[in-house]
Amino acid sequence: MKTISQLSQTTIRDHLNGSGLGLCSGPFNILITSSLPAIASGIQTLYANFPYTDSSDFFDFHVNIDTPKTIRRWYRPKVYFSVDGKRPFKPLPKNHALAVLEWGLNWCIANQAHQYLMIHSAVVEKNGIACILPGPPGSGKSTLCAALVANGWRLFSDEMALIEIESGLLVPNPRPISLKNQSIEIIKNYWDGATIGPKSYGTDKGTVAHVAPPVASVLRQFDKCLPAHVVFPKYMAESPVTVKPLSKSQTLIQLVESCFNHNGLGKTGFIGLSDVVDRCGCHTLTYSRLDEGIHAMEQLKAPPHV
């Protein structure tokens, strides 16, 4: 399969400006159009290892990110994200374009991929042990996720767990890892060889940058896996690393709260999340040093089903 890295930036721009660039991201085919050079260079940097598809293929999402054809194109320029011809968000500053693309793709999946249970969490896997790491913003979920991936864990997702409802299998969707504020420098110093995209300053979330997923994770983006652990990470400055068991019922309550489509799926969603809790070890992880957090994650043993 041909990858984005085999395309020149001119070719990428031509596709984006023309019939679109087809990106194969885990279970989703995405057709992207844009006239913005920042999108072309961002895709070349962050999606280099991803397969691309012909623009005549079937696509789950047709997305466009562009400046409006009005005076706003020149005065405090903004960008619109649109999916299937609709604009779900207000326009955002043009220099946030790459971040807007990532947020927009997250929105597309969270709002449309209801064939999966979707939990707001990072997901990583090593030696067949897949861990779901739910966490609200500020919990250190993405930083820990990036550090784990730097240490050879396979990235399933930095943003959401996709779980097949029938089989309970986790479905990889290893898109770029979103880092915010101090985490950007922390991971830059921690992960030798990390490919980090341009920073978007002054977003609602502060400064944002994305890390490209490693080629090994992208090559295995169709390899599903049963979850083995649910770990709720929490960064706490100066805290020693602690891993504590969390009751199954507490875990289920927190997973329901983190699930994007639990209400929509009704009983099916509740049963699916209950199955996840049944088969997983459930823990909280408090850490301040990344190496200690990673060491604690490496100690998690496989539950009986794995």
Added chain:
Amino acid sequence: MDQLSSTYRLCPDVLIKRWGNEAVVFHSASSDLYHLDEFSTCILARLDKQTLSHAQLIDAIQSHYQVDNLDQLKQQLTDKLNNFIRSDLVEIETI
């Protein structure tokens, strides 16, 4: 409400997931979620299996907890059942 001539059952919209002495209940019609304490789990777990009268519930719970103060247990059970009924978790059937 005449408790002696009534039976109680779990509402059909309710799913209960139990681990040991604790449980989570999901009411699919409202999407409400409840984290149950041990006493509530004990009651709903029994109603999840079958429809029971107030007296049958008292017997089952008394034998589970080995309670001496029966009057207090009856009152606690009545209070809980009323809460469950208000929350649409339990239905009452009058014979």
